[in-house]
Amino acid sequence: MIGVVVLACAAGGRLSVTGMSSSTTSTPTDLPSAPPTTPTIPHVLPVGPGDVVWETLDGAETEEIGVDGHPDDVWNDFLFDDDLEIYDVGLSADAIASLMAAPYEWVSASLDFEGIHYEPVGVRCKGENSFLPITQKCSLKFDFDRFAELDFFGLEELTLNNMSNDSSMMHERVAYRMFREAGVPAARASHAQVWFNHVPWGLYAVVETVHINMAERWFDDTTGSMYEVHDVDFFDVYVPLFSHEFGPDDRTAIQGTADVLELLNGDEAIAALEPYMNHSSFLDYWAVTAIVGQYDSYPYGYPGDDTHVYDDPIGGNLVWLPHGVDETFYDEYRSPLVVNGEVAKVCLESAACTEDLISRMWVAQELSEEIDLLAYAEFVKAQIEELVDLDTHKPYDSASVYAEQDEMLKFISKRAVDLEGTIGPP
Numbered sequence: 001m002i003g004v005v006v007l008a009c010a011a012g013g014r015l016s017v018t019g020m021s022s023s024t025t026s027t028p029t030d031l032p033s034a035p036p037t038t039p040t041i042p043h044v045l046p047v048g049p050g051d052v053v054w055e056t057l058d059g060a061e062t063e064e065i066g067v068d069g070h071p072d073d074v075w076n077d078f079l080f081d082d083d084l085e086i087y088d089v090g091l092s093a094d095a096i097a098s099l100m101a102a103p104y105e106w107v108s109a110s111l112d113f114e115g116i117h118y119e120p121v122g123v124r125c126k127g128e129n130s131f132l133p134i135t136q137k138c139s140l141k142f143d144f145d146r147f148a149e150l151d152f153f154g155l156e157e158l159t160l161n162n163m164s165n166d167s168s169m170m171h172e173r174v175a176y177r178m179f180r181e182a183g184v185p186a187a188r189a190s191h192a193q194v195w196f197n198h199v200p201w202g203l204y205a206v207v208e209t210v211h212i213n214m215a216e217r218w219f220d221d222t223t224g225s226m227y228e229v230h231d232v233d234f235f236d237v238y239v240p241l242f243s244h245e246f247g248p249d250d251r252t253a254i255q256g257t258a259d260v261l262e263l264l265n266g267d268e269a270i271a272a273l274e275p276y277m278n279h280s281s282f283l284d285y286w287a288v289t290a291i292v293g294q295y296d297s298y299p300y301g302y303p304g305d306d307t308h309v310y311d312d313p314i315g316g317n318l319v320w321l322p323h324g325v326d327e328t329f330y331d332e333y334r335s336p337l338v339v340n341g342e343v344a345k346v347c348l349e350s351a352a353c354t355e356d357l358i359s360r361m362w363v364a365q366e367l368s369e370e371i372d373l374l375a376y377a378e379f380v381k382a383q384i385e386e387l388v389d390l391d392t393h394k395p396y397d398s399a400s401v402y403a404e405q406d407e408m409l410k411f412i413s414k415r416a417v418d419l420e421g422t423i424g425p426p
Helices: 073-080 093-101 171-181 212-218 236-241 252-263 266-272 279-292 342-348 351-370 373-390 398-413 415-423
Strands: 006-009 015-018 051-055 062-066 085-090 107-113 116-126 139-143 157-161 189-196 199-207 225-229 243-246 307-312 317-322
Touching: 073 189, 085 199, 093 107, 093 116, 171 189, 171 199, 171 279, 171 317, 171 351, 171 373, 189 373, 199 373, 236 252, 252 266, 252 317, 252 342, 266 342, 266 351, 279 317, 279 342, 279 351, 279 415, 342 351, 351 415, 373 398, 398 415
Parallel strands: 015 116, 085 189
Antiparallel strands: 006 015, 051 062, 085 107, 107 116, 116 139, 139 157, 157 199, 189 199, 225 243, 225 307, 307 317
16 A cells, blocks of 8 residues: 555654554553563654654644755664664464464564654564574564555664574674675674564664665665575576666676676686676675685685675676675684685686785775774673563573673684684784
């Protein structure tokens, strides 16, 4: 349904953002009843782009303030900052039954966030190896335009991951930060509490969805094509299998890359890739994967995985973006020069490219020390400690979390020493 977005003052001084639909929220019998406390409601309530309504809790004063409607870091970055927000998802009994039967199908739900009520919101479960059912701890995908054109701080979609494959419950937030600090286009990420029908449910990783909203923060021209690299590589047989995310489905650059890699090697291949791929972007992406131990992604997995490529109209070639960094900070003794990806193989066939790559790896390692990635990881560990214990739906015990967190901190603290043992000194 495409509805007119209504901003109305709801009970208790909250704002309500709706799409002219009836309520979808009731408490199903298989979930706990409402808790004794409710989410903290802030004193000021930002609504979205364009004019923003700021309302006092008692509804006594309302003031409109014009802001830039572009979804940039200035006004929606708080969704991914170091404060822990609460996402209270309202699901009817029918919606939960639907998600149990068909978890990847969208259902209509509501969302209470920062004192604002959004409805109807599209919600579904997500994940493959990380999948858990809705009655346990399913990862969530939100679509704010699915049933009505709702304005959630300029974002059309948002992802909340259950961290079931990450028993440290920290990898995504820390690894994505490292990529962003290195200038590699990457999602913003933080932590949040998820509630169902006003009942605290668990600790989640809030991850910016790879969507045109995210692309707008990194690229001046967002009319290009975004593809997910999921169990594919640059061979003819895989070209149709790159998962199209948005933009025109034009695979010319993907096919051109595959053609070059089939015919040429080493320096010749790298030179010939220029019209199709931003090779410098690939080397920067690869360098940071080495620092955070992202060995589950391209160019390490076979076939390639956990990556996106964006066909940038300005550069006219593919730019690399990380994805699915929940399985990072492992295998500290593994050499980052042992690869399976075809793009990486042609680099290692070139002495000049290999030297350039190793140099970039050390630059990335030095950057991780400059920004004190270890201290940031220690901060995250301390911040979420209480919520880790309170999360009774996580698929591991708290002792396992603390042990894995300590291993992660050790990985970061020893990364320079372990890296020197695999790629040589800087």
